[in-house]
Amino acid sequence: MLDSVTNLSSLLKDPSLLCTKAYVAGQWVGADDGTTFPVTNPARGDVICEVPNLGRAEVARAIAAAEVAMKEWAARTGKERAGVLRKWFDLMMANQDDLGKILTAEMGKPLAEAKGEVAYGASYVEWFAEEAKRVYGETIPGHQRDKRITVIKQPIGVVGSITPWNFPNAMIARKVAPALAAGCGFVARPASETPLSALAMAVLAERAGVPGGLFSVCTSKRASDIGKEFCENHAVKKLTFTGSTEVGRILLRQAAEQVMKCSMELGGNAPFIVFDDADLDAAVAGAMVSKFRNNGQTCVCANRIYVQAGVYDAFSKKLAEAVAKTTVGDGLSEEVNFGPLISEDAVEKVEEHIADALKKGAKIEMGGKRHALGGTFFEPTIMTGITPEMVISHEETFGPLAPLFKFETEEEVIALANNTIFGLASYFYARDIGRITRVQEALEYGMVGVNTGLISTEVAPFGGVKQSGLGREGSRHGMEDYLEMKYICLSV
Ligand SMILES: NC(=O)C1=CN([C@@H]2O[C@H](COP(=O)(O)OP(=O)(O)OC[C@H]3O[C@@H](n4cnc5c(N)ncnc54)[C@H](OP(=O)(O)O)[C@@H]3O)[C@@H](O)[C@H]2O)C=CC1
Numbered sequence: 001m002l003d004s005v006t007n008l009s010s011l012l013k014d015p016s017l018l019c020t021k022a023y024v025a026g027q028w029v030g031a032d033d034g035t036t037f038p039v040t041n042p043a044r045g046d047v048i049c050e051v052p053n054l055g056r057a058e059v060a061r062a063i064a065a066a067e068v069a070m071k072e073w074a075a076r077t078g079k080e081r082a083g084v085l086r087k088w089f090d091l092m093m094a095n096q097d098d099l100g101k102i103l104t105a106e107m108g109k110p111l112a113e114a115k116g117e118v119a120y121g122a123s124y125v126e127w128f129a130e131e132a133k134r135v136y137g138e139t140i141p142g143h144q145r146d147k148r149i150t151v152i153k154q155p156i157g158v159v160g161s162i163t164p165w166n167f168p169n170a171m172i173a174r175k176v177a178p179a180l181a182a183g184c185g186f187v188a189r190p191a192s193e194t195p196l197s198a199l200a201m202a203v204l205a206e207r208a209g210v211p212g213g214l215f216s217v218c219t220s221k222r223a224s225d226i227g228k229e230f231c232e233n234h235a236v237k238k239l240t241f242t243g244s245t246e247v248g249r250i251l252l253r254q255a256a257e258q259v260m261k262c263s264m265e266l267g268g269n270a271p272f273i274v275f276d277d278a279d280l281d282a283a284v285a286g287a288m289v290s291k292f293r294n295n296g297q298t299c300v301c302a303n304r305i306y307v308q309a310g311v312y313d314a315f316s317k318k319l320a321e322a323v324a325k326t327t328v329g330d331g332l333s334e335e336v337n338f339g340p341l342i343s344e345d346a347v348e349k350v351e352e353h354i355a356d357a358l359k360k361g362a363k364i365e366m367g368g369k370r371h372a373l374g375g376t377f378f379e380p381t382i383m384t385g386i387t388p389e390m391v392i393s394h395e396e397t398f399g400p401l402a403p404l405f406k407f408e409t410e411e412e413v414i415a416l417a418n419n420t421i422f423g424l425a426s427y428f429y430a431r432d433i434g435r436i437t438r439v440q441e442a443l444e445y446g447m448v449g450v451n452t453g454l455i456s457t458e459v460a461p462f463g464g465v466k467q468s469g470l471g472r473e474g475s476r477h478g479m480e481d482y483l484e485m486k487y488i489c490l491s492v
């Protein structure tokens, strides 16, 4: 346990992984104007360190360097690129403990969960090291006797990346791995709350043999400026973003100017449905994972829990018993299940959702207020009597609040579950095969968990429909977002 995270490096086997410089064009640098911004530990509020507050000029240099470096990188074979990515994977796993401690210190999630995220992020690097060798084209029978048609895939070009604070390692890994596998250059701008994980990844990328300039990490508080540089710089051919739908809209508008290819992983509002034929213990275990993973701060967390009338009371009781066994505390302490929320704003959003629901007739079954530890710690909360009129039914809470809605029929709950502009993740528990088939097909979401609350894996296409995003990340499909298709017609 630390008396303060200001001596985080004393906890690390390799203190050189804790960086206070940005990684631009293969160099470890400060901002041109010398400015920095603090990275704070949300559990204690103390400052871990300062990092450079880069502006558009530095990001433009990173983009230019990536454009140059990718010419040689793209000329390598897929197998050669795979070898470097595999080495990077090996280094990430060999340094999992340190990367986990850095992640917990800047983001707050419990160390076990942070180390799990490091392994999750590394799994994308491992997966796309393999996919790098399988960028296949095709031949097509000619439309005329003297025509020979082929289709080849080529790297799209320099990629600009903007990622959120809630998975500061995995959200970058899920983007940079396929980009490098495809032969692209990559400029990352991590969330200002959590830049240290990205910088540590860059240290290991350099050691793995990723060529200088190909991959940059530009730390900055000037989010809007960096976004504009990505959208306006003609050397950037692809923008990949993970974050809220409202920021996604801003970026899409900006990128439209040069008709830039965009991948968007945006907000969610996941329904979690428990039918009366469900295995209730399994459903409670699934709800604990889906609702409370990362303290509810993921876009795929259950945001609305619908329980059929016949099992509503039993489920509510079992869920409360499960939540009562959890521990809230500093993520660097052993046995902690829930760390702090990322910010005071995040706590206030949870309080607003609770207050609105109470005003409209809901009841608190447990929790419902800030934790005795103070700061941004919050009691895991269960509310019953939730109705569609409440704000929580159409706004993402992004916190440890489990709202239980009661429903009567399958048709009713499908309509309720689909009544949202979002379409990212959804979950339901049932055992009747007819019901399972009908419901999995009726839910308007990019991803459906059936009798499971955890669906995130590198082998499957992660992404949403409606206003939850564009494109997919992970799986063999994840490469497509970083490749351009070229049709060649040869007249012989
Ligand atoms: N679909 C998915 O996979 C995911 C979706 N999300 C969604 O994101 C939200 C929570 O994450 P949060 O980080 O608060 O989301 P935000 O959208 O506020 O921020 C995401 C990133 O965008 C940056 N940013 C903010 N405004 C701009 C701008 N105008 N131009 C360029 N970049 C900008 C932020 O910078 P700064 O650091 O300065 O704030 C941050 O790095 C939730 O809605 C959640 O559902 C989150 C994770 C994954």
Ligand SMILES: O=C(O)[C@H](O)CS(=O)(=O)O
Pocket: 166, 167, 171, 297, 298, 299, 300, 456, 462
């Ligand atoms: O991979 C996941 O589980 C999600 O992407 C986490 S996030 O989208 O909320 O960051």
